[in-house]
Amino acid sequence: MRTLVLNAGYEPLAVVSFKRALVLVMNDKATIVEHVADDPVWAAGGAYDRPAVILLARYVRVPGSGSVPVTRRGVLRRDAHRCGYCGSSAATIDHVLPRSRGGTNSWENLVAACVRCNNLKGDRTPQEMGWQLRLTPRPPRGALWTVRGTERADPRWEPYLALAA
Incomplete structure (x- = not known):
C-alpha cells in the first residue's frame, strides 16, 4: 500500500509507504486527505x-530545477x-542524430524504436532514410514525471496529480 504526499500547497511531492504516511499523521506533521x-x-x-493521500502541515521547499533526467x-x-x-x-531507443555525428543523449534526440527500424537506420538520419518521425521528441512534463512512484497511480490520486500537470 502506497500513499501520495502533498505539499502544504497541494502540489504532489512523493509517494511513500502507508506506514511512513501513518507516522507523519500520528506525529501531526500531516493530515489525511483521502x-x-x-x-x-x-x-x-x-x-x-x-x-x-496526505497533506503536509508545513510547506517543504523542494530544491532542483524540476527537469527529468534522460x-x-x-x-x-x-x-x-x-x-x-x-x-x-518498441524495445530499444534510437538517436535521431547518431552519436557518431554529434548527437547527444537528450530528450530531443532520443526516440523509442523497434529493433527492425533501429537496425535499418543504423548510422544515418531519418531524412537520409526518407523516414518521417511520428512525433516530435521533447522533454516530458507534469507531475507524473517529477514525482517518483506515480507511474502506477492509485485512482484516488488522480485529482491531485491533475492539478500539477
Whole structure:
C-alpha cells in the first residue's frame, strides 16, 4: 500500500509507504486527505484511517530545477513503447542524430524504436532514410514525471496529480 504526499500547497511531492504516511499523521506533521474505506489500522491509541493521500502541515521547499533526467526507460515510457518511425512495439531507443555525428543523449534526440527500424537506420538520419518521425521528441512534463512512484497511480490520486500537470 502506497500513499501520495502533498505539499502544504497541494502540489504532489512523493509517494511513500502507508506506514511512513501513518507516522507523519500520528506525529501531526500531516493530515489525511483521502483514505482507504473500511480498512483501518489498529494501534494502542485507537484506530486510524489507512491513508491514500496526505497533506503536509508545513510547506517543504523542494530544491532542483524540476527537469527529468534522460533514461532509456523514460524514453520508452514517454513514447508509450511505440516506435517513433513505424509505430510498432518498441524495445530499444534510437538517436535521431547518431552519436557518431554529434548527437547527444537528450530528450530531443532520443526516440523509442523497434529493433527492425533501429537496425535499418543504423548510422544515418531519418531524412537520409526518407523516414518521417511520428512525433516530435521533447522533454516530458507534469507531475507524473517529477514525482517518483506515480507511474502506477492509485485512482484516488488522480485529482491531485491533475492539478500539477
